[in-house]
Amino acid sequence: MNLILFGPPGAGKGTQAKRLQETHGIVQLSTGDMLRAEVDSGSELGLRAKEIMETGQLVPDDMIIAMISSRIDQEDCKDGFILDGFPRTKPQAESLDSMLTEKGLDIDHVIEIKVDDDAMIKRIAGRFSCAVCGAGYHDEFQKPEKDGICNQCGGTEFTRRADDNAEAVTARLQAYHDQTSPIFSYYKEKGLMEKVDGMAKIDAVTEQMNALLG
Ligand code: ADP
Ligand code: ADP
């Protein structure tokens, strides 16, 4: 089963994708996480992406398309994958279609996580993750069970994203409305578009997802 998750920054795509990865045995492919790994490694791609990401703009389509195409070819994707943060533009959606056709694959579900813009600022401002295993947390909505200790790996180091500041978030929301939401009609025409209420509690959103995926 292959899915696409849509939603503005902070909607809960990563949170839900990580849960589906556990329950459905399909792998989360977050283009944001992949790009941050490139930035940390100091690769040429990372160097090109760093400044663009810090300002909340989108990195060029060709970079992303090549990155995701080779990722899908890896062994762990054979039982299915969840695209988190891709496609984000019409050219990316079209390239995804042609690359999947070439690989003999298909998209089974496209799910939009619907949320209010106002709520996003609070979600992003409180977001942090485990520096060791990447588990996601929130200062108010998803605290570690023991203060300062990761639920999953016991790690005690946490990180916050460089682009989770008010200025970059505003630019990212703008990019989502201008460049990403116009793609919905593309998937509506294919009869694939579904949605969940992302303003609900994290567990309730997961239940809605599971109901759609069966
Ligand atoms: P995205 O991947 O869409 O940018 P995340 O999954 O990283 O969003 O979630 C953003 C922040 O909001 C995280 O700190 C997460 O713990 C929290 N969060 C996710 N879903 C919900 C929810 N339904 N209600 C409240 N907080 C949430
Ligand atoms: P969020 O979880 O807040 O939605 P992401 O982690 O998906 O954000 O993306 C972080 C940044 O990485 C984006 O602001 C953008 O600069 C870059 N990025 C990620 N995915 C894409 C993509 N598909 N196309 C272009 N830029 C991307």
Ligand code: ZN
């Ligand atoms: Zn951890």
